[in-house]
Amino acid sequence: MTILITGATGTVGRHLVQQLTEAGHEVRALTRDPATAELPAGVEVVAGDLTDPATLPLAFDGVTAVHLITFGGSDGAPLTTGAELVRLASRAGVRRVTVLGGWEESTVEPALRASDLGWTSLEPVEFMSGALEWVGSVREHGAVRLMAGWASAVVHEADIAAVARVALTEDGHAGMTYPITGPQALTPAERARLLGTAAGRHIGFEQLTEEQERERLRAYGYPEEYVEFGIQLATQPPEQAAVVHPTVERVTGRAARTFAQWAQEHADAFRGA
Structure with missing residues (x-):
């Protein structure tokens, strides 16, 4: 096939x-x-x-x-x-x-x-790779700088792929909707500490004001519509963001990868920042 x-x-x-x-x-x-x-x-x-x-x-x-x-x-x-x-x-x-x-x-x-x-819907909450957007902030400020401080059950991209791999090659998944998360919900401050441990340096967390967050998002070149969406997201986190689901282990038979594992895999990006 x-x-x-x-x-x-x-x-x-x-x-x-x-x-x-x-x-x-x-x-x-x-x-x-x-x-x-x-x-x-x-x-x-x-x-x-x-x-x-x-x-x-x-x-x-x-x-x-x-x-x-x-x-x-x-x-x-x-x-x-x-x-x-x-x-x-x-x-x-x-x-x-x-x-x-x-x-x-x-x-x-x-x-x-x-x-x-026969189709299967994959619904990850937030990718762990989103942390790569923090490299510039770490380079300039030695810290992750965001307005949002809420916890998110971030998921490793390889685990999303693993669930897809099973659903594409085995029967029994048609009609299913799979919420896909990592094994724990972590705040940006907690993820910053794990990144620092992996990179062998201190990486802090600074919570931004609303206006500072607007400036940060605009610096990426995002349109105003997206900037406003970002502010909404920072102040009104999705209800499901911190909910941990056992989907990865249930579908693949293997425990979901942790953010600490992801941080080790990408330590060089933050080590050199």
Whole structure:
């Protein structure tokens, strides 16, 4: 069976391609630029753009399972081509689909609900890799600087991929919605301490005022709409943010990776900051 991975060069996609390849599955990786994909040997890398279904028929040809992301393009906007993507999957005879959801539904989820495809919704709360956005702050201030101080059950990207891998290769997951978290809820201050331990240096935490948070978000070049969303998120955390779910262990049979493990894997980024 050939498994198509969309978003193959992304944070979760790379882990998923690696895990499936190591397990001996035939993997087809979709990317807008195959020349820069840098994926493992043996992976079939094909060009295509989820925002342009006309580029995709060959990518779907002959696949039996598909991992879908719900955004496309460099701006991360929700896909508007969900109906076309689902039609391509149905015509190809796809039997299993996983969908990596975002904050809000795109056109992909309603199209799947209206189809006869067996699909699994993956719903991680917050990626551990979001901490990489703190590198600049650590470099300049020796601290993580944020307005939000609430705890989040952040999840390792490899664990999201591991749940997807099982759902794409084993029966019994169609129709399931999987909330995916790490094994504990940690505040930014707690994560900063763990990063400092891994990097062998002190990394503090400074809680910003609302205006300082606006300045921080604007410095990334985010539009005002996103800045306001960030302020809302900092002051009104999602109810599910700190809830730990046993999904990773229940689906994969292995305990979820800790943030301390993630910090060790990325210590060099903070050691040199």
